[in-house]
Amino acid sequence: MKSVADLDTPAVTVHLDVMESNIRRVHGHLAKHGIANRPHIKTHKIPAIGALQMRAGAVGITCQKIGEVEVFADAAIADDVLLTFNVLGREKTDRLMAVSRRLNRLAVVFDNEVVARGLSEAAVRHNGEVPFLIECDTGFGRNGVQTPEAALDLARTAMKLPRLRFEGLMTFPNREPATREFLSRALELFKRAGIRVPVVSGGGTPAIFRAQEFPMLTEHRAGTYIYNDVMVVASGTATWDDCAMRVRATVVSRPTDTRAVIDAGTKVLTSDQYTVTGYGHLIEYPDAVVTALSEEHGIVDLSACRERPKIGDAVSVVPNHCCVVSNMVDEVYGVRQGTVEVTWPVAARGTVR
Amino acid sequence: MKSVADLDTPAVTVHLDVMESNIRRVHGHLAKHGIANRPHIKTHKIPAIGALQMRAGAVGITCQKIGEVEVFADAAIADDVLLTFNVLGREKTDRLMAVSRRLNRLAVVFDNEVVARGLSEAAVRHNGEVPFLIECDTGFGRNGVQTPEAALDLARTAMKLPRLRFEGLMTFPNREPATREFLSRALELFKRAGIRVPVVSGGGTPAIFRAQEFPMLTEHRAGTYIYNDVMVVASGTATWDDCAMRVRATVVSRPTDTRAVIDAGTKVLTSDQYTVTGYGHLIEYPDAVVTALSEEHGIVDLSACRERPKIGDAVSVVPNHCCVVSNMVDEVYGVRQGTVEVTWPVAARGTVR
Numbered sequence: 294m295k296s297v298a299d300l301d302t303p304a305v306t307v308h309l310d311v312m313e314s315n316i317r318r319v320h321g322h323l324a325k326h327g328i329a330n331r332p333h334i335k336t337h338k339i340p341a342i343g344a345l346q347m348r349a350g351a352v353g354i355t356c357q358k359i360g361e362v363e364v365f366a367d368a369a370i371a372d373d374v375l376l377t378f379n380v381l382g383r384e385k386t387d388r389l390m391a392v393s394r395r396l397n398r399l400a401v402v403f404d405n406e407v408v409a410r411g412l413s414e415a416a417v418r419h420n421g422e423v424p425f426l427i428e429c430d431t432g433f434g435r436n437g438v439q440t441p442e443a444a445l446d447l448a449r450t451a452m453k454l455p456r457l458r459f460e461g462l463m464t465f466p467n468r469e470p471a472t473r474e475f476l477s478r479a480l481e482l483f484k485r486a487g488i489r490v491p492v493v494s495g496g497g498t499p500a501i502f503r504a505q506e507f508p509m510l511t512e513h514r515a516g517t518y519i520y521n522d523v524m525v526v527a528s529g530t531a532t533w534d535d536c537a538m539r540v541r542a543t544v545v546s547r548p549t550d551t552r553a554v555i556d557a558g559t560k561v562l563t564s565d566q567y568t569v570t571g572y573g574h575l576i577e578y579p580d581a582v583v584t585a586l587s588e589e590h591g592i593v594d595l596s597a598c599r600e601r602p603k604i605g606d607a608v609s610v611v612p613n614h615c616c617v618v619s620n621m622v623d624e625v626y627g628v629r630q631g632t633v634e635v636t637w638p639v640a641a642r643g644t645v646r
Numbered sequence: 647m648k649s650v651a652d653l654d655t656p657a658v659t660v661h662l663d664v665m666e667s668n669i670r671r672v673h674g675h676l677a678k679h680g681i682a683n684r685p686h687i688k689t690h691k692i693p694a695i696g697a698l699q700m701r702a703g704a705v706g707i708t709c710q711k712i713g714e715v716e717v718f719a720d721a722a723i724a725d726d727v728l729l730t731f732n733v734l735g736r737e738k739t740d741r742l743m744a745v746s747r748r749l750n751r752l753a754v755v756f757d758n759e760v761v762a763r764g765l766s767e768a769a770v771r772h773n774g775e776v777p778f779l780i781e782c783d784t785g786f787g788r789n790g791v792q793t794p795e796a797a798l799d800l801a802r803t804a805m806k807l808p809r810l811r812f813e814g815l816m817t818f819p820n821r822e823p824a825t826r827e828f829l830s831r832a833l834e835l836f837k838r839a840g841i842r843v844p845v846v847s848g849g850g851t852p853a854i855f856r857a858q859e860f861p862m863l864t865e866h867r868a869g870t871y872i873y874n875d876v877m878v879v880a881s882g883t884a885t886w887d888d889c890a891m892r893v894r895a896t897v898v899s900r901p902t903d904t905r906a907v908i909d910a911g912t913k914v915l916t917s918d919q920y921t922v923t924g925y926g927h928l929i930e931y932p933d934a935v936v937t938a939l940s941e942e943h944g945i946v947d948l949s950a951c952r953e954r955p956k957i958g959d960a961v962s963v964v965p966n967h968c969c970v971v972s973n974m975v976d977e978v979y980g981v982r983q984g985t986v987e988v989t990w991p992v993a994a995r996g997t998v999r
Contacts, residue, residue: 301737303998335941357942378909378942379898381958384654404899407957435943436899436907545732546757546789554789556731560973561998564918588688588969589710589731590788604760605734616941620913621973623996643976645656645914 294632302543302607303557305618305625309634311537312519312627313345319501319518320349326505331355331375333496333516336616338641339625340368342519347371353398355496355514359388360644362399368640372397375494377428377463377514379408379436385646386415393421400424400492402463404437409451416456423456426463426494429479431472433465441479445486452488461490465514466497467507476509499528520615527569538618538625539576539609542591544602553581553602555591557610561621562586565614576609578602583610647985655896655960656910658971658978662987664890665872665980666698672854672871673702679858684708684728686849686869689969691994692978693721695872700724706751708849708867712741713997715752721993725750728847730781730816730867732761732789738999739768746774753777753845755816757790762804769809778804779816779847782832784825786818794832798839805841814843818867819850820860829862852881873968880922891971891978892929892962895944897955906934906955908944910963914974915939918967926963931955936963 297306323330329352334343343354343365353373356362362374374396380389380403389412393399401423403409412423427444430437438444444462451457462479464472476493483490495507496514498521504513517524520538521531540561546554562573564586572583572591580597591610595601602608612618619625620642627635650659676683682705687696696707696718706726709715715727727749733742733756742765746752754776756762765776780797783790791797797815804810815832817825829846836843848860849867851874857866870877873891874884895910915926917939925936925944933950944963948954955961965971972978973995980988 301735301999379907381896381898381909382654404901405957408898430901434905434938435901435940435945437901439901543734545734545761548757548783548788548790548792552787554732556734557998559916559918559970563912564916564970565912566917585787587788588973592788604758617912617917620941621996622998643974645975646654 294634297541297628297631297633298607300541300626300633302541303561304541305561305622306539306541306628307520307625308537308539309627309629311535315518315521315535315537316346316349319515320351322502323504323513324350328504328510329512331494331512331514332519333357333514334361334365334641336516336519336619338619338639339637340365340370340640341637344370346519352512358644358646359385359392360646361641363388363392364641364644366392366395374399375514376401379403379405381408381411386411390415390419390421398424400426400460402426402428404428404447406447406450409447409454409457413454413457421456422458424458424460425451426461426492429462429464429475431464431475432469437464441475441482444479445482448483448488459488461492461494463494464496466500467495467510468497468500468503473507476507480509498525499530502530517616522615523569523574523611523613524567533574533576533611536611538612538615540573540612540618542608542610544604544606544608547604551594551596553593553595555593555608556589557591558586558589560588561618562591562610562612563614563617563621565617567614569613573610573612576611578608647987650894650981650984650986651960653894653979653986655894656914657894658914658975659892659894659981660873660978661890661892662980662982664888668871668874668888668890669699669702672868673704675855676857676866677703681857681863682865684847684865684867685872686710686867687714687718687994689869689872689972691972691992692990693718693723693993694990697723699872705865711997711999712738712745713999714994716741716745717994717997719745719748727752728867729754732756732758734761734764739764743768743772743774751777753779753813755779755781757781757800759800759803762800762807762810766807766810775809775811777811777813779814779845782815782817782828784817784820784828785822790817794828794835797832798835801836801841812841814845814847816847817849819853820848820863821850821853821856826860829860833862851878852883855883870969875968876922876927876964876966877920886927886929886964889964891965891968893926893965893971895961895963897957897959897961900957904947904949906946906948908946908961909942910944911939911942913941914971915944915963915965916967916970916974918970920967922966926965929962929964931961
C-alpha cells in the first residue's frame, strides 16, 4: 500500500479513524435524544462516505443541488433524500421529477409561491408528487419565510396546489433562542389550523450537540462534522484531533527566516475565512499562521514557531472550511496509520446545478 | 443555437466580443512597447483560448502547475512554455522532463538551491536540459530571492549544476519603483559578473499598462486580463464593459423587500475578496451588493436599488476574481449577441499538482 509520505502534494487526505469516530459520535448524540440524523453530503460529495453514514443509522441524506441527488441516486446508498434548496425552472424541476422515481422519497424545501407553483406543475407533468417542507428564516438571514404566520400561509397556499404534499418545517441553523421561539409559534399556528407537521428539520454542525435544546426537532442535518475544520474547532464543537481532513502540502520556498511558502493556495484551500483568522491550521507547526493565499501559494508566517520547516518538508493543513475544499479536487485519499487505504473520486464535485 | 437565456443557472459565461477585444488591447499595448506577451493560462485553463492568444501574437504561454503544462502540451497550442513555480520532488520533476520533450522550450523559475538541485538531477536522469529564471521577490512578499546579490549567487550556484541553463530573471508583480530598482541593480551585478540575462519577465494584469515603465522587461505575463473581474476594475485597469466573464445566476428567493438570494455561492463565485468589498458585481443591478455567500447561496442587498429583481429573474454577476471561478466549473459558455456560440470544457480545471 502507498505510504501517505509518498503522496505527491497538494493532496487532500481524510484520516479514516477520525472520520469514523466523528460519524459514531454525532450519530450517537442525536440517537440518544431521539433526533433522526440526516447528514448533509455537500461536505464530502462521496457516495462511499454517505454509505458509511447510512450504515451508522442515518435516516437518509441531505443534498443541496439536484446534481448531488443524481450522483447519490446513481450510487443507490440512500432512498430517502431531502433537497434543501429552492428548485426553480423547468430544466431543474424536470430533473427533480426524473430522479425522484429512483428514490423512495425525495422531499424539497421552498420559501415562496413561485417555487411551489413550478414544482406543482412539474409533478403534474410527470404524474408524480412532491413532498415539501417550508423553509423558515429563523434568524440566519438567508432563504426562508420571515414569520410563523408566513410559514402557515405558504403551506396553505401550496397545499391547494396539485400534487404537493406538506411534510413540515425546515430551518438552518438552530442555535439561537429565536429559532426555538419561531418554531414553537409556528407549530402552535399549524396545530390551531388542524395541520399535522410530521417533520421539523434543523441543521448545522456547531448546532449538533445542542440539538436537544430544540425539543420540536424531529431530524437534524449536518455536513461539516464528517471532517471538521478550523471553523468547527473555533466554534468549540471539535478539537484538532477531530479534524479528519488534512491537506498535505510541501514547503517549496523559505524566502526569509520567518516565511515559508507552501504549494497550496486558494485553488485547494479556498479563501473561505468567515469568522476565523488565517487560512488553515498547520498540525506540525501549531504556532504558524497562514497569512495569505495566492492561487497556488500559501504564505506561512513562522515568527512564533521555535521549530521551522525546511524546503521540501511536508505539512498537514486543516482547512478553514472543508466543504469547499472537497469541491476543488477530483479525488481525496482515505488514510490510516500512515498508509493510503482508499482513493475516492469526489463523484459530485462541481455539481453546480 | 441555444440562447443565453436558456442556459440553466448558475452558468459561467464568457462574452466573446469582450474577450477578443481584451486580447487585442493587451497584445497591442505590449507589442507597441516591444515587450513580448506571454499570457498566463491559469486564468482560463482552456486550450482554445490559449490558441486565440497565440494567434494574436503571444510568444508563448505561462503555466503555474505541471498539470497545466501537460494539458496545454496535449492541445499543442504553444511550444514555448514558462512554468512559474518551484518544482520540487521526484514525481514532479520526472513529469516536467517528460512533458518538456513535447515542447520546443519549457523553462522554469526557482528561488532556492534545493529546487535547483532537484531539477538538475532530473535533467541528468532524463538526459535533458532545464532552462531557468531566478524568481525575485521585489516587494510582493511571496516566493523569490530577497536581494539582487542573492539572485546572482543563486544563478551562479545553479549554473554550476549539470544541465541547467540560466536564462534570466522573473518577478511578480511589476508595479512599484522598488521592483525597478531591484531589477536594475540585479542586471548591473550580472553584467559585472559577465553573465548575459536574455530574459527579464514581469507579470500581473494591473501592471500591463505600465509595463513600459520597466524598460528592462523583455516579456510580460498576465492572466486575468483575458476576462477581467471586480479586482481588475477596482485597480483601474478595466471597466465593467471589459469584463468578459459573467456568472449567470437566478434569483431563487426574495425573503424581504431588500434581500434577494441567488443560486450562486462560494462553490461558483468563491469567497475571494482581496481588496474589494462584496462578492461580485451585478450588471443589471449595479447598486446591489452581494453581502455574503454560502456554498450555494448568494445574499444580495437591494436597499440601494430602485429596480429590484423578482423570483425567477436571471442576473449576470462579474466575479471578484475570475481565475478561481474557472477552476470551480467543468465548462464555460462562450456567448455572443445573446446566443451560446461554443461550450468549452475547462480542460485544466483541478490540476492541483
